[in-house]
Amino acid sequence: MLVTGSAILVPARAGKYGVGAFNTNNMEITQAIIHTAEKLRSPVIVQMSEGAIKYGGQDLANIVKDLANRASVPVALHLDHGSSYASALNAIRMGFTSVMIDASHHNFEDNVAETRRVVEAAHAMGISVESELGRLGGIEENIIVDEKDAFLTDPEEAVQFIEQTGTDYLAIAIGTSHGAFKGKGRPYIDQARIAKIGEMTSIPLVAHGSSGVPADIIARFRAAGGDIGEAAGIDDDDLRQACQHGIAKVNVDTDLRLASTVGIREVLHANPKEFDPRKIFGPAREVMSQVIEHKMRVLGSVGKA
Numbered sequence: 552m553l554v555t556g557s558a559i560l561v562p563a564r565a566g567k568y569g570v571g572a573f574n575t576n577n578m579e580i581t582q583a584i585i586h587t588a589e590k591l592r593s594p595v596i597v598q599m600s601e602g603a604i605k606y607g608g609q610d611l612a613n614i615v616k617d618l619a620n621r622a623s624v625p626v627a628l629h630l631d632h633g634s635s636y637a638s639a640l641n642a643i644r645m646g647f648t649s650v651m652i653d654a655s656h657h658n659f660e661d662n663v664a665e666t667r668r669v670v671e672a673a674h675a676m677g678i679s680v681e682s683e684l685g686r687l688g689g690i691e692e693n694i695i696v697d698e699k700d701a702f703l704t705d706p707e708e709a710v711q712f713i714e715q716t717g718t719d720y721l722a723i724a725i726g727t728s729h730g731a732f733k734g735k736g737r738p739y740i741d742q743a744r745i746a747k748i749g750e751m752t753s754i755p756l757v758a759h760g761s762s763g764v765p766a767d768i769i770a771r772f773r774a775a776g777g778d779i780g781e782a783a784g785i786d787d788d789d790l791r792q793a794c795q796h797g798i799a800k801v802n803v804d805t806d807l808r809l810a811s812t813v814g815i816r817e818v819l820h821a822n823p824k825e826f827d828p829r830k831i832f833g834p835a836r837e838v839m840s841q842v843i844e845h846k847m848r849v850l851g852s853v854g855k856a
């Protein structure tokens with residue numbers, strides 16, 4: 552069933568498990584996300600960025616909503632990185648049940664003001680809101696505290712921000728970054744900061760940039776002719792630990808991009824004569840489903856629906 556983000560994330564925070572928020576851009580991705588959630592009895596969030604809305608529009612939103620409405624598990628349709636009040640309201644008009652207003656690049660006061668405006672409008676329509684405080688980016692383990700504090704989320708500020716905005720869930724900067732190149736080896740995640748923010752707050756926390764960039768997927772990507780540099784993602788254990796301390800929404804896009812490309816590359820590499828789209832996109836959907844299943848097991852959302 553199609554539900555709000557809060558309906559999924561409040562129980563997750565209370566139960567100390569994470570829920571995957573997977574980005575979709577087409578039917579096959581959407582099917583992989585929702586069908587895997589049903590298979591594993593897991594709640595799930597399907598999210599569309601503004602780029603996804605530009606690409607798939609209401610057609611894609613309707614595919615998500617239809618699958619969600621027919622699903623035997625709770626599914627939310629979320630706007631990822633909404634850049635303005637107008638963008639958030641447009642998504643609500645399209646039938647989204649959760650929206651993000653990302654005003655994290657503004658100063659604290661302007662971030663509060665912009666977020667608050669979206670919260671008031673969204674709540675009037677029964678829609679829940681994600682906002683962000685801090686700047687995403689990779690960090691070194693031994694970076695000096697002042698440098699960390701310059702862009703990672705400050706716990707005291709997080710408390711103030713939640714009070715002043717009424718946001719339903721908050722994305723925090725803890726060392727993750729978007730994309731397939733999150734650092735060398737195992738990227739450093741500031742677990743102490745997550746634990747502190749988790750202790751001082753009670754709303755669900757959100758981790759962006761949480762793809763694992765699995766080594767086996769990268770190896771298959773290369774073996775099938777792909778060219779990728781020093782790819783690195785978030786370690787499964789870092790996500791397990793984070794979900795014990797307040798992280799409830801875990802954003803994953805890159806892993807699905809890599810998985811779908813691996814599926815497509817492998818088919819075309821092994822069979823250059825193939826041109827039936829079902830034989831090309833079908834395996835991509837299967838590789839994505841396997842990656843989603845792994846993530847749901849790591850986050851502990853299996854069996855929670």
Ligand code: G3H
Pocket residue numbers: 574600601602603631632729804805
């Ligand atoms: O955080 C960004 C997501 O990976 C969405 O990316 O804006 O290219 O759709 P996109």
Ligand code: 13P
Pocket residue numbers: 574631632728729730731758759760761762763802803804805806
């Ligand atoms: P990844 O690039 O790690 O998949 O992060 C996606 C994300 O944060 C979407 O908002």
Ligand code: NA
Pocket residue numbers: 598629630631632651681802
């Ligand atoms: Na988001």
Ligand code: ZN
Pocket residue numbers: 632729759760802
């Ligand atoms: Zn993000």
